[in-house]
Amino acid sequence: MKVVKFGGSSLASGKQIEKVFQIVLSDMERKVVVVSAPGKRFAADHKVTDLLIECAEQCLLNLDSRELYERIIERYSSIAKELKVSDEVIKDIEDDLLGRLNGDKSQPAEFMDLVKASGEDNHAKLVAAYFQQQGVEAHYVNPKDAGLFVSPDPGNAQVLPESYDMLYALNERSGILIFPGFFGYSKEGKVYTFSRSGSDVTGSILANGLKVNLYENFTDVDAVYSVNPSIVGCPKEVKVLTYREMRELSYAGFTVLHDEALVPAFKAGIPVQIKNTNNPLAPGTRIVSERDNTNGPVIGIASDHGFCSIYVSKYLMNREVGFGRKLLAILESFGLSYEHIPSGIDDISIILRENQFTASMETEIKNRIEIELHTDEVVIERGLALIMVVGEGMRHNIGTTAKASKALAEANVNIEMINQGSSEVSMMFGVKEVDEKRAVRALYEEFFAAVTV
Amino acid sequence: MKVVKFGGSSLASGKQIEKVFQIVLSDMERKVVVVSAPGKRFAADHKVTDLLIECAEQCLLNLDSRELYERIIERYSSIAKELKVSDEVIKDIEDDLLGRLNGDKSQPAEFMDLVKASGEDNHAKLVAAYFQQQGVEAHYVNPKDAGLFVSPDPGNAQVLPESYDMLYALNERSGILIFPGFFGYSKEGKVYTFSRSGSDVTGSILANGLKVNLYENFTDVDAVYSVNPSIVGCPKEVKVLTYREMRELSYAGFTVLHDEALVPAFKAGIPVQIKNTNNPLAPGTRIVSERDNTNGPVIGIASDHGFCSIYVSKYLMNREVGFGRKLLAILESFGLSYEHIPSGIDDISIILRENQFTASMETEIKNRIEIELHTDEVVIERGLALIMVVGEGMRHNIGTTAKASKALAEANVNIEMINQGSSEVSMMFGVKEVDEKRAVRALYEEFFAAVTV
Structure with a gap:
């Protein structure tokens, strides 16, 4: 049995839903279908979820939300008309949405x-x-009836472990089960959503709970590419990669799949197949626990910018038990999460995402570090990009680092930082943002294009 | 004015002290002379400090320490005889040592x-x-009269900041000042020593306090070498290097100078000259705040073994504010200091010195990490070596990483870990201990020997 999840663009119109129907019917194994809200039909279109958020905000401000309400209903009814589905379901939807909008607003979240x-x-x-x-x-399956219970964290619910056993019972239901993504119910019976794009999470939870063979995730790309197509034209498609590789790639800008979505499937060892609703015959990309390394040491190259570093130096820092812990505690007291902590003997850098690090925070943190830790120097550098070279095959492949750093040197890119952990699934290079694209192209050339010359 | 410090082997015999006398007299600037205890005259000889430690231990155990006492006195009197110095000073020394040995033993340290x-x-x-x-x-200058005050930490005293101003008054004394190294006095008037080899520290404190132009440190090597001579024969001598470079090299096995010794000189920006008592005309090595980079990006290659790593992986670790801090707090609660913390997205490694990490601690720490941090995997690996490629010139030298990693790949060395901080004074490679020497030779060949081909 397979759990099949379709994204918003795959369900944006009647025509798209017809494709979904064909896809589901073409494989008897596709028994559980997880659906998203209607997405964009064209670039300038609005996602229903965005309209709903705006509508809820208007309601909370006691403003007139009628126009938004009608635009939302119009999306459903236009689809219903296109598909020639009876008006009854639209009446249900109207009643449902009105009921929600007129609901209790004492807890806005x-x-x-x-x-x-x-x-x-x-x-x-x-x-x-x-x-x-x-x-x-x-x-249609109601998540409450099915037992998809979550923690009461608005916009960031986490599945409760007992859900898996409850959901297993869905195996006994007959027919194709259409399951709404994105949310579950608290033990008190209230609705809580996962973080944005959380329908991927629902699919993964169901795959785990029902113990299926495969979790198919239909989206609008043919495959995961080995590099960002907006940086390198026509990149190689990735046929198979591991959860860890996918995670490292998605960290640095590969947004095919919601990060948290892989966790339940990963824990149950269920493969995830990324496929394209608009090209269902394309093989897509499979995410698995282990793969063979016949494709060379590197599977993909990802990059992301908007990072900054806090460089701290203190003579004999290395001798001070507790220095790193104290430094991290200062950042934590500002609610900052860090990405990496490369270190020398008497210096340590903390790499963080710039968007959480305001100018006023910068001054305050710098002062606290200097005063509380008696440091020699604290330097903050903005405008950094991180480039991840990812591949399980790198683990014991002598020379990967040499190839990567040679390619960067030849492209005249200065390496600001290298971080390669014992795991060796990835190698991370910090470069200046202005060098990001040049660096990615050089690395792609080195690891992928060179073979075909 | 210069502060000149002589190590134990430079003062081990009358003949050596004659050399010291000539060196001091040959330069009018050499006004403050810091002396160590008599060191070894030949490989199988004993250092007086070792004899004193043994003697004190015997006394504390109420055992007969007479023989040790006599061997110690014999060292001084043989030197006095060789130098034809009057017996009076030996009587003083006898009285002094007997007084100490008969002193209060209620606080053994x-x-x-x-x-x-x-x-x-x-x-x-x-x-x-x-x-x-x-x-x-x-x-002879008594450190108590001169105002060298230290914290009351037996065997690990730290200079008190007010000492520097007090010591400045030594500038007004006439003649050559002979200052004993290794210890100072607490505010209560008790003797406390620095950590082992602490005479280097005394010299550095005096250099800072007296605001001299140069701190000369006489030892028994001609210079700091660019690599360990027991790994690479006849290595290049380093003429000038910075405090930071010296510190990074000494971290990984370069033991020419006591680590802490550089701090007071570094803080006052006073250059430190390493020279050889037995070959005083050799230029030696100068340690400074800044140097020009005419000698290429790399100044030295050091290595040390006896490291281990604790590898921790947890899916979505990266999202957890506080994970790193909690992990370091667990290690801190065992009194462990770590060396480096290379990290991937969902994994982090902690590199520590193996000698502090017992087998029972290993099990307990592994359990605590697994239970308290809900990790997916904790793997402990022993038998690692760290290799430091050091040089201020690496900061903005494109291609250094490529050269280093290519050299290691060609020598068939697998890089277990790379850690290069924003500071870029050093690049660190983690390799298996069995590969250490091969790796060092390959790197030396790449950065130093290649030029002469």
């Missing part, structure tokens, strides 16, 4: 989650109605 | 420091007597 979640919940009903109208046994 | 410090203190008296006998105005 909870209200927001309740409204947001309607995008997936109502679309699941519509998709189920279409399947039924096509003569297929299909049922 | 304090008693030990008092006895240990006599090695330098009494030798300073003997050296001063020889200078005087040669017709030179020279005075």
Whole structure:
């Protein structure tokens, strides 16, 4: 059995939903279908989830939300019309959404989650109605009835472990099950959503709970590419990669799949197949626990910018038990999470994402470090990019570092920082943002293009 | 003015002290002479400090220490005889040492420091007597009178900041000042020693306090070498290097100078000259704040083994504010200091010195990390060596990493870990211990020998 999840663009119009129907019907194993809210039909279109957020905000401000409400309903009814599904389901959707919008607003974050979640919940009903109208046994599944319980954290719910056992019972239901993504219920029966793009998470939880063979994630790209196509034209597609490789790549800008989405599948060792709704015959990319290394040591190159570093030096720092811990505690007291901590003997750098690090914070943190840790020097550098060279095959491949650093040197890129852990699934280079694209191209050339010369 | 410090082997015999006398007299600037206790005259000889430690231990155990006492006195009197210095000073030394050995033993660590410090203190008296006998105005200086105050930490005293101002007054004294190294006095008037080889520290404190132009440190090597001569034959001598470079090299096995010794000189920006008592015309090595980079990006290659790594992986570790701090706090609670913390996205390694990390600690720490931090995997690897490629010139030299990693790849050395901080004074490679020497030779060949081909 397979769990199949479709993203917003795969369900944005009647035409897209027809494709989804064909895809599901073409494989008897595809029994559980996780749906997102309707996404964009064209670049300038709005996602239903965005409309719902705006609508909920208006309600919370006591402003008139009627126009937004109608735009949302219009999205569903235009799809229903296109698919010739009876108006009854649209009436259900209207009642449901109105009920939510008129609900309790004393806890704004909870209200927001309740409204947001309607995008997936109502679309699941519509998709189920279409399947039924096509003569297929299909049922909308309410996550509360199915036992998808989550922690009561608005916008950042975490699945509760007991859900997995409850969800296993879905195996006994007949027909195709249409399951809304993105949210679950607290033990008190309230709706809480996962973080944004959380339908991927729902699919992964169901895959784990139902103990299926495969979790198929349909999106709008043919595959995961070995490098960002906006930096290198027509890059190589990745056929198979491991969870760890996917995670390292997605960290630095590969956004095909929601980060947290892999966790439940990873824990159950269930492979995840990325496929394209608009080109279902393309093989796509499979994410697995282990792969053979026949494709060379490197599987992909990712990069991301907007990083900064806090460089701290203190003579004999190395002798001071507790120095690093104290330094990290100062950052933690500002709620900052760090990315990496490369260190020399008497110096240590902390790499963080720049967006969380305001100018006023910068001054305050610099002062606290200088005063509390009696440092010799604290220097903050902004405008850094991190480049990840990722591949399980690097683990014991002598010379990968040499190849990578030679390629960067020849492209005249100065390496500001290198961080290679014992894990050796990835090698990280810190460079200045202005050098980012040149560096990525040089590395791609070295590890992928060179072979074909 | 210069502060000149002589190590134990430079003062081990009358003949050596004659050399010291010639060196001091040959330069009018050499006004303050810091002396160590008599060191070894030949490989199988004993250092007086070692004899004193043994003697103090015997006393503390209420065992007969007479033989050791006599061997110590014999060292001084044989030197006095060789130098034809009057017996009077030996009587002084006998009285002094007997007084110490018969002193208060209720605080064993304090008693030990008092006895240990006599090695330098009494030798300073003997050296001063020889200078005087040669017709030179020279005075033994008592650190208590001079104002060298330290914290009351037996065997690990730290200079108190007010000492520097007090010591400045030594500028007004006439003649050559013979100052015993290795110890100072607490505010309560008790003797406390620096950590082992602490005479280097005394010299550096005096250089800072007296605001001299140069701190000359006479030892028994011609210079600091660019690599360990026991790994690479006849290595290049280093003429000038910075404090930071020296520190990074000494971290990984370059033991020419006591680590802490550089701090006071470094803080006052006073250059330190390493010279050879047995070959005083050799230029030696100068340690400075800044140097020009005409000698290429790399100044030296050092290596040390006996390291281990604790590898910790946890899916989405990166998202957890406080993970690194909690991990370091666990190690800190065992009193462990770490060396480096290279990290991937969801994994982090902690590199520590193996000698502090017992097998029972290993099990307990592994358990605590797994239980308290809910990690996916904790792997401990022993038998690692760290290789430091050091040089201020590496800072903005494109291609140094490429050269280093290519050399290692060609020598068939797998790089277990790379850590290059923003400071870029050094690049660190972690390799297996069995590969250490091969790796060092390959790097030396690449950065030093290649030029002469």
